[in-house]
Amino acid sequence: MSSPYSLIRFLFFIMLIGVLVGGSFFYQNNKAEQKEVESERILPKEEVKKHNSFFVDPSVVELIVSQAPNCLSDEVEPKLIKGGIANHHLLASELVSGFFCRVASRETKRVIVLAPNHFGLGGGWVIGGANNWSIGEQELFSDKEGMEKLSSSGVAIADDGIFTKEHGIGNLMPAVKHFFPEAKVVTLVIKEKIPTDRQEKLISALKEFSDDQTMIIASLDFSHDLSLEEANAKDEQTLPILSGLDYGKISELNQSSEASNVDSPATLNIFLRVMADLGATDFELLGRGNSALISGQLEARQTTSYFTAVYSLKK
Structure with a gap:
């Protein structure tokens, strides 16, 4: 024992x-x-000297460019176009190239890109980047003066670190560089729960920035995580809001996580408000699509839909 x-x-x-x-x-x-x-x-600013675009695969860049040849040689009243909506899901690359071909201009000196803050990163409601973008062997210059103005006025804060992950911005930078060869870029991401007063400050600033040499682009994808049939139904609700600049009805859309009409109602609201206030009410639908149709997976249960459009001053 x-x-x-x-x-x-x-x-x-x-x-x-x-x-x-x-x-x-x-x-x-x-x-x-x-x-x-x-x-x-979030990387400290001193660690981030230059952004790399997510869209640097030369074959993909070549595809976008080849789908829209000679756009810059055939400008059609570019000063009338004040802004537009482009998708950032690059499965729909033809829609991206079609949009940028329509708005391409050597006369444009500043491009402002608004996008959702997909991951909610950073300490501000509106966050901008001041660093330049590396696109293969090319460089797209940031409008540092414009970003400084937004920062000093309290409209946005500069935090380049968050752009290392933000595809809503990075995916469009090569197209901005190619189709606006003389332009600098202002990149702004917007958190979804941005208060009304902060939206108003941003809207006022964007209107002040807008001139004959500035293009404002909302980088947005639309219905998410739905079947093709369900997505089409959502898109039919959304299209009249886009065409009529009826931003007051955005809040009425069903934006549950299972049935969203657009990936950022706040970004869409701000963009449409700016277009309406500028008098850019001439709506032109350029393209519409869905990932199920593009991929051929018609029975997919989780799809993404797209609209591309431009907003112009009345002739």
Whole structure:
């Protein structure tokens, strides 16, 4: 029969093993969580000298350009077009090229791109980037003066770190560079729950920026995570809002996570408000599509739909 001391030593040994195993598990789990947090950390400005576009594959860039040849040699009253909506889901690359071909201009000196803050990163409601963009061997220059004006007036904060992940901006930068060869870019991402007063400040600033040499682009995809039939029904609700600049009805759309009409109602509202206030009410639908139709997967349960359009001053 074992002595009481032997039993105590045995129990102590079991407890020690438990502590060591549990501690090791906690350390590994905590280390993994810390690594995940670090991967989401916004890079300090000094670490980010230049952005890389997500859309740098030469074959994809060539595809976009080849789909829209000679656009710059045939400009059609570019000063009348004040802005437009382009998709950032590059499965629909033909829609991207068609949009940019329609608005292409050597006369444009500033392009402002508005996009959803898809991941909610950064410490401001509106966040802009001041760094230039690397696009293969080319460079797209940021409008640093414009960004400084937005920052100093409290409209936006500059935080280049978040743009390392923001596809709503990065996916369109090569097209901006190619179709607006003389332009600098202002990139702004907008958090979805932006308060009304902050929206008003941004709208006022965008109207002030707008002139004959400025193009405002809303980078938006539309219905998400629905079947083709369901997405088409949502798009039929959305199209009259786009064509009529009926921004007051955006809030009436069903924006549940399972049935969204647009990936950023706030961005759409701000853009349509600016177009309406500028008098750019002449709506031209350029393209419409759905990922199911493009991919041929008609039975897909989760699709994304697209609209591309321009808004012009009345002739």
